Amino acid sequence: MAVSNTGPLAGIRVLDLSSVIMGPFATQILGDLGADVVKIESPSGDNMRAAGPMRNPGMGAIYLHLNRNKRSAVVDLKTPQGRHACLELAKTADVLLYNTRPQAMARLGLAYADVERVNPKLVYVGAYGFGGRGPYAGKPAYDDLIQGMTGLASLYQQSSGEVPRYAPLALADRVVGMHVAIAMLAGVLQARSSGVGQQIEVPMFEAMSQLVLGDHLGGQTFKPPIGPSGYARMLTENRRPYATSDGYVCLLIYNDKQWRSFFDLIGRPELANDPVFANHTARGEHIAEVYRFVAETLIGHTSEYWLEGFTQADIPVSPLYSVDDLIDDPHMQAVGQLVDLQHPSEGAIRTPAPIGSYSKTPLSIRRSAPKLGEHTREILGEAGLNAADIDAMLASGAAA
Known part of the structure; x- marks a missing residue:
């Protein structure tokens, strides 16, 4: 897919160590806006590659949507060669994103202090479950758990008497993913104006708490409270189709x-x-x-x-639409909100279009979602590794 990059973020490079949905959604947004997103995957690949439906192994439907406009390199960060390669790549990047727990990055020798030494201008963004200053720091978190802990699942029960339930989409991952994208952009803007990067934390629990409490803090907004929490209009039983x-x-x-x-x-x-x-x-x-x-x-x-x-x-x-009705909606078709593409390995597919219309820096889908390690040689070469080094990494399994 040879499409020129005219997006407003052309010239910004993102080193994406994230996987599953939240982080990849954030970098998909930046990629759609023109950023060069370098996706670093483990030898087993992003877990979402395995989530069907799919035509070919490792190329699941959600993976295809989340990882367009990116390049994939397989680097085993647990090896000395892989860590070295990652630090070399960090020298070329504006922002590094990860969504493992900070302790895991420290064990890999890729904590902020390690990365800052090689690139003081780098913006180092961690997106994970809980802020590092609280008692939940370091705990694992997934979309379902965060929906439950922030009261979202119980709101269904409160409004209709149903059993608690999760929203039937990866709501926390995608909402927080947008916060992550904004944080990355804010960090890059500051770094480019000051010449100095920084470490940024975007925790899921706090971000989704803001979303829920923005509507439902209610009478507890005031001290002392003047009424219960909750936004009555949102919670009435008949607020539904x-x-x-x-x-x-x-x-x-x-x-x-x-x-x-x-x-x-x-x-x-x-x-x-x-x-x-x-x-x-x-x-x-x-x-x-x-x-x-x-x-x-x-x-x-x-x-x-x-x-x-x-x-x-x-x-x-x-x-009231079903998902299939939405796909066939005439407005969606008229504005081209679903784009038909010819994927190099997956054939004809369709994917949601980038969001928004930019008069002077139009957005595009320049790259199809990559196969695992499709760009490993290319990316490691851009980091300054010579052919012999790259061959040695491939032979040892430090890259693939």
Whole structure:
């Protein structure tokens, strides 16, 4: 795939030691924006290579999406030659990302102090479970555990009486991955202006806590508390797609004008003066009753009836999509949000497009997700290793 790099981050090099989803998602964002992402993999490869579906071993669907616009080198960091190669690569990089625990990086001889000695301008970013100053420092963490510990799983139970459950996507990995991408960019900007890099920590627990508490700190915002935690509108049982007589619609009647239009639509204009519905504050204080009224009203007609009626009344409404519906959505197709590609080894695939439109530095998918170690020789050569050194690493298993 030969596409020129016109992205706004062209000229920034990222040394990516991360795996699975959170770190690779962060570097995918930077790669889409034009950064040169060098993916360092162990001899066994990124675990997401093995997560199906797949046409060929080691090239799972999620791996293909997360690792486009990257090059792959296999370097065994547990060997002296592998550590040396990594430090040589660090000399050429603007930012290094890892998502193992800091103790593991120290055991490899790749702690910040080790890397700073060879490149004082490098931004050294660790993305892992818990901040190093707290009692959970060093504990393992995965998306499911973080969703549970930050209250996200229990919010399902609190809002609907269901058993606690996780969001059916890698929500923590991807939300925190965006924080990681921002942190890497912020570090590079500072380093380029000051000439000095720094060590940055992006912990999952704290980042997802910010996400949850931003909505649900509620009355505990104030000291002493003036009420319980929780955002009532988010927690009411009927804040969900509304059932109609033949399906579901997604609806948000929000401001006073929209509520008056709704009451006109259902032939109940007098409700606009009811104390429960009179204004935003009143509706918030009676939010369970308000949402229950809407739910009981919508069950009386078809989805098509409500979609047409709410659209004419200028009230925000949409159909309820499945993932397959989303793939086939005409707007998605018109804006090219799914891109068809010809992968060198996997054949015809489609992948979500880079996000955003840049008038002077357009984004692109320049590289298909690499096979394991596809660029090992190329990358080690760029780090200054000669052909004999590279052959020796390949022969010993320190590279592959």
